[in-house]
Amino acid sequence: MSQPKRTARGPRPSSIARVPGIDYAELDTMFGYALKRAQVAAFEAFSRATSGADITPPRFTALVILQTNPGISQSVLGDVLGTARSGAMLLTDWLESRGLAERRHRPDDGRAWGLYLTARGERVLEKMRRSVRLHDQRFAARLPKRERARLLRLLERLAA
Amino acid sequence: MSQPKRTARGPRPSSIARVPGIDYAELDTMFGYALKRAQVAAFEAFSRATSGADITPPRFTALVILQTNPGISQSVLGDVLGTARSGAMLLTDWLESRGLAERRHRPDDGRAWGLYLTARGERVLEKMRRSVRLHDQRFAARLPKRERARLLRLLERLAA
DNA sequence: AGGCGATTGTCATATACCCTTACAATCCCG
DNA sequence: CGGGATTGTAAGGGTATATGACAATCGCCT
Numbered sequence: 001m002s003q004p005k006r007t008a009r010g011p012r013p014s015s016i017a018r019v020p021g022i023d024y025a026e027l028d029t030m031f032g033y034a035l036k037r038a039q040v041a042a043f044e045a046f047s048r049a050t051s052g053a054d055i056t057p058p059r060f061t062a063l064v065i066l067q068t069n070p071g072i073s074q075s076v077l078g079d080v081l082g083t084a085r086s087g088a089m090l091l092t093d094w095l096e097s098r099g100l101a102e103r104r105h106r107p108d109d110g111r112a113w114g115l116y117l118t119a120r121g122e123r124v125l126e127k128m129r130r131s132v133r134l135h136d137q138r139f140a141a142r143l144p145k146r147e148r149a150r151l152l153r154l155l156e157r158l159a160a
Numbered sequence: 161m162s163q164p165k166r167t168a169r170g171p172r173p174s175s176i177a178r179v180p181g182i183d184y185a186e187l188d189t190m191f192g193y194a195l196k197r198a199q200v201a202a203f204e205a206f207s208r209a210t211s212g213a214d215i216t217p218p219r220f221t222a223l224v225i226l227q228t229n230p231g232i233s234q235s236v237l238g239d240v241l242g243t244a245r246s247g248a249m250l251l252t253d254w255l256e257s258r259g260l261a262e263r264r265h266r267p268d269d270g271r272a273w274g275l276y277l278t279a280r281g282e283r284v285l286e287k288m289r290r291s292v293r294l295h296d297q298r299f300a301a302r303l304p305k306r307e308r309a310r311l312l313r314l315l316e317r318l319a320a
Numbered sequence: 321a322g323g324c325g326a327t328t329g330t331c332a333t334a335t336a337c338c339c340t341t342a343c344a345a346t347c348c349c350g
Numbered sequence: 351c352g353g354g355a356t357t358g359t360a361a362g363g364g365t366a367t368a369t370g371a372c373a374a375t376c377g378c379c380t
Contacts, residue, residue: 016242016319025228026293027221031300032202034312036217037319039199040242042192057196058366061187068185075328082176082200084368089329111328111375133186140191142317152194154311157302159176159197218337235357247338249358271346271357 015044031158042139049135053128058083060132062091063117063125066101071114073106100124175204191318202299209295213288218243220292222251223277223285226261231274233266260284 016037018024027033046057058081065080066072072080078088092115095101100121103113117125140148176197178184187193206217218241225240226232232240238248252275255261260281263273277285300308 017239018320019236019239022225022232022236022240023228025224026289027224028316029312030293030296031308031312031315032199032206032217032296033221034315034319035195035199035202038315039192039195041319042195046192057192061193064185064187065182068183072182073328076179076182079177079179080182082174085329086331086369087367109328109376113329129186133190136190136192139318142320143314147314148191150307151311151314152189152191154303154307154314155191155194155198156188158299159194159201160178160302233357244339245358246340246360269347269357273358
């Protein structure tokens with residue numbers, strides 16, 4: 001038998017554990033695979049940071065973008081998030097239903113809405129931001145301090 | 161108006177483009193966000209490498225793992241992929257339906273199947289592997305050569 | 321001024337992917 | 351040998367997204 005004994009499986013693995021006794025072969029030298037594993041781990045950190053609050057990375061991103069870019073349209077929001085217009089609309093619906101954002105008519109374009117954070121949205125974001133940043137930094141603490149900025153640069157180049 | 165003019169949107173953006181005129185605020189300093197963007201870009205490279213073939217990252221991973229760890233069980237495969245048993249079963253069904261892998265009874269455990277690549281699976285994987293590795297390396301070529309190994313190390317530490 | 325292509329938001333529909341729960345068969349260990 | 355754990359399986363569900371069509375509106379070109 002080539003597989004080791006396995007103990008009870010927890011409720012949700014969430015992060016992709018490395019399984020002892022398994023040979024990962026070339027996967028360990030592939031950037032796509034390494035990125036996926038790290039991204040899942042980061043997502044887990046995010047989830048811990050926002051447990052309880054009904055938030056997700058795209059929702060958090062939308063809040064931040066709306067705060068810094070008030071009046072943005074749904075189409076542009078979709079571009080920023082990398083999703084289709086219809087998805088940006090659903091996301092906006094969600095934000096609006098919680099009173100976090102609102103649509104305002106645009107004087108210059110009768111088709112598009114301008115999106116704005118509400119006062120409540122600002123408050124919620126401010127509280128959320130603290131927690132998210134804390135957990136993101138805690139996550140990055142797995143790396144030596146001087147490597148962190150370098151990693152951000154490298155990732156940015158890969159994404160471009 | 162705070163948004164720049166936008167030109168026609170292509171069929172599928174796939175990678176998350178940076179939108180000109182948008183202030184990304186703190187997102188640019190967050191590892192979770194940077195990882196997500198890089199991972200999506202890597203996924204796009206993978207898609208290019210396998211366009212035509214009906215393959216996905218988990219499917220490719222399964223093929224590699226099966227080749228190097230013949231006789232593995234579905235549960236362990238699920239652990240490696242970070243998914244539930246039922247998902248590993250569906251994936252195995254798919255591989256089997258294409259004649260890429262097969263289940264064999266295990267003499268030592270009447271519950272579990274042993275998973276094996278078929279001869280066809282070996283051939284398909286070998287062809288696929290070339291393309292996937294090529295595109296992964298081409299993707300990594302966005303970084304200076306000496307930074308690549310370092311990036312893999314850093315990602316590994318983040319995922320652990 | 322008028323008209324036409326392009327863009328925006330919306331909606332309905334579809335898809336891909338994965339989970340949860342429950343179950344029978346089988347194993348392991350005291 | 352008996353109870354608890356593990357494996358594969360099946361059914362059902364949920365979530366996030368895309369696609370395609372539509373009306374309203376815009377922008378540009380003649």
